[in-house]
Every structure is written in C-alpha cells, then in structure tokens.
Amino acid sequence: MSTKRFENQVAVVTGAGRGIGEGIARHLASEGAKIAVVSRTESNSVRTAEAINAIAPDSARPYAVDVADFDAVQKVGEQILADFGRCDILVNNAGITRDTLAMRMSSEDWDVVLQTNLKGAFSFTRAILRAMVKQRSGRIINISSVSGLMGLAGQANYAASKAGLIGMSKSIAREIASRGITVNVVAPGFIETDMTSVLNEEVRKGALSQIPLTRFGAVEDIASAVAFLASKEAAYITGQVLAVDGGMSM
Ligand code: NDP
Numbered sequence: 689m690s691t692k693r694f695e696n697q698v699a700v701v702t703g704a705g706r707g708i709g710e711g712i713a714r715h716l717a718s719e720g721a722k723i724a725v726v727s728r729t730e731s732n733s734v735r736t737a738e739a740i741n742a743i744a745p746d747s748a749r750p751y752a753v754d755v756a757d758f759d760a761v762q763k764v765g766e767q768i769l770a771d772f773g774r775c776d777i778l779v780n781n782a783g784i785t786r787d788t789l790a791m792r793m794s795s796e797d798w799d800v801v802l803q804t805n806l807k808g809a810f811s812f813t814r815a816i817l818r819a820m821v822k823q824r825s826g827r828i829i830n831i832s833s834v835s836g837l838m839g840l841a842g843q844a845n846y847a848a849s850k851a852g853l854i855g856m857s858k859s860i861a862r863e864i865a866s867r868g869i870t871v872n873v874v875a876p877g878f879i880e881t882d883m884t885s886v887l888n889e890e891v892r893k894g895a896l897s898q899i900p901l902t903r904f905g906a907v908e909d910i911a912s913a914v915a916f917l918a919s920k921e922a923a924y925i926t927g928q929v930l931a932v933d934g935g936m937s938m
Contacts, residue, residue: 692720703782705732711907755808765815780809805849877933900935
C-alpha cells in the first residue's frame with residue numbers, strides 16, 4: 689500500500705458500485721480513507737463496500753440511491769454524515785449515457801442524462817456542503833468528460849451535462865473557496881468500463897485513432913488523478929479541469 693494520505697478522512701463516492709467510481713473508492717481506501725460507497729443498485733454498492741472491507745476492515749459502508757432524486761439524496765447525505773460524523777472528500781462520479789443523434793434524441797434521453805449527470809452532482813454537493821463549510825475544509829471532485837470539453841457526435845445530452853458540470857464546479861468553487869474547500873473537475877477520455885464496452889469495434893477504432901498516447905485509459909488513471917486533487921498536495925488548486933484522456937482533448 690502507498691502512503692496513507694487520507695488517514696482519518698471520509699470520502700463519499702457516487703456511482704461507486706462499478707467502473708471508475710469503484711476504482712476511485714478502492715484507491716482512496718487504499719490510502720486510508722473511510723468510504724461511503726453510493727450506487728443506484730444496492731447489490732453493487734454492497735459488493736464494492738465488501739471488497740474494500742476485506743482489505744481495510746470496517747472502512748466502507750454501502751448506500752443505494754438515485755442521485756437524481758433530490759429528497760432521497762438529502763436523506764442519504766444526512767445518513768452518511770450521521771454514520772461517519774464528517775465528510776472530507778465528495779466525488780460526484782455517477783453518470784450515464786443515452787447516445788443518439790440530436791435529430792433522433794427522445795425527450796426522455798435528454799432528461800434522464802441531464803438529471804443523472806448534472807442534477808445528481810448538484811444534489812449530492814448540496815447535501816454535503818454544509819458539513820464541509822462547518823469543518824472549514826473539504827474537497828469536491830466532479831467527474832466530467834472529454835465530451836463536455838470537445839463535444840462528441842451522438843452526445844448532445846451527455847456533452848451538455850458534462851459541460852454543465854464544469855460551469856457548476858467553477859461557480860461553487862468561487863462560493864466556498866474562502867472556507868478552505870476546493871472544487872475541481874476530472875475530465876476522463878475513453879476509459880475501459882461497462883460504459884464503453886458496449887461500443888462497437890468501429891467506434892472504438894475511431895476513438896483510438898484520436899488518442900495521442902495510443903491506448904484507452906484504465907480506471908486507475910482516473911483514480912490516481914482524483915486522489916491527487918483530493919490530497920493536501922492540491923490545496924492551492926480550485927475551479928480547474930484536469931483532462932485525463934491520453935491527450936485526446938489537447
Ligand atoms: P459505469 O456505467 O461503469 O458505472 C456507472 C456508475 O454510476 C454505476 O455505479 C451506477 O450505479 C452509477 N449510476 C448511474 N446512474 C445512477 C443514478 N441515477 N444514481 C446513482 N448512481 C447511478 O460508468 P463509468 O464507470 O464508465 O463512468 C463513471 C463516470 O465517468 C460517469 O460520470 C461517466 O460519465 C464518466 N466518464 C466515463 C468515461 C468512460 O470512458 N468510461 C469517459 C468520460 C467520463 P449502479 O452500478 O448501481 O447501476
């Protein structure tokens with residue numbers, strides 16, 4: 689295990705039932721953090737929490753909630769704060785895609801992506817922020833996407849949600865900087881998870897041809913960037929977007 693940068697700290701990670709969120713939760717736990725593992729599907733959050741507890745006993749607890757449900761998130765946020773007593777790091781990672789060309793995009797495709805990716809991140813931030821302000825410390829890291837920086841065909845809904853996260857993050861960063869809380873964004877490129885495994889060979893080849901570092905990213909590439917932004921070393925960084933994309937968006 690590497691140095692324990694997050695000893696005695698509590699991290700809330702949404703969408704931690706699998707994929708990038710699970711990788712972030714495991715990484716922060718490996719550096720000593722206690723983890724509130726949040727997912728939509730209970731069995732997924734339970735599985736991640738059990739995997740973490742098998743390595744670091746009693747350090748993770750599972751929570752199941754739809755991040756797009758304001759009232760439910762408020763309740764889960766209160767529960768997490770009651771269970772752990774504090775929150776030092778919030779990673780808003782839960783997200784979905786409903787890719788299709790704008791001409792064919794249904795109202796439901798638009799709404800569900802904006803609600804999950806953008807409203808979901810606002811919802812959890814609001815639920816946790818007061819506790820961070822009282823502590824006069826905290827780190828909020830929102831997971832955007834290269835799509836939010838560059839736009840990608842077939843992702844009008846997704847790109848809007850991910851670009852929206854950047855504006856939201858900068859606004860909140862300005863509101864709470866004086867309280868010792870930083871808000872930053874990680875914008876992953878093409879990372880190997882369930883989200884990208886559904887893409888066909890042609891789309892994968894097309895994506896690969898746009899990545900200067902000539903490979904898709906791994907979950908750990910994102911987790912280590914998040915850990916940096918959550919650490920003391922990043923204390924003077926706020927309102928920034930860190931693209932972790934093999935050079936795709938430069
Ligand atoms: P996955 O599809 O592998 O996992 C998504 C996670 O989000 C799951 O844990 C899922 O919960 C959770 N989730 C989805 N909707 C909700 C909801 N309404 N409420 C609560 N939790 C929800 O995605 P990735 O790991 O690939 O992506 C994670 C983040 O990274 C997303 O925000 C995505 O947009 C972003 N990203 C991913 C890229 C990639 O290439 N993979 C590239 C750029 C950005 P459950 O497991 O319970 O269903």
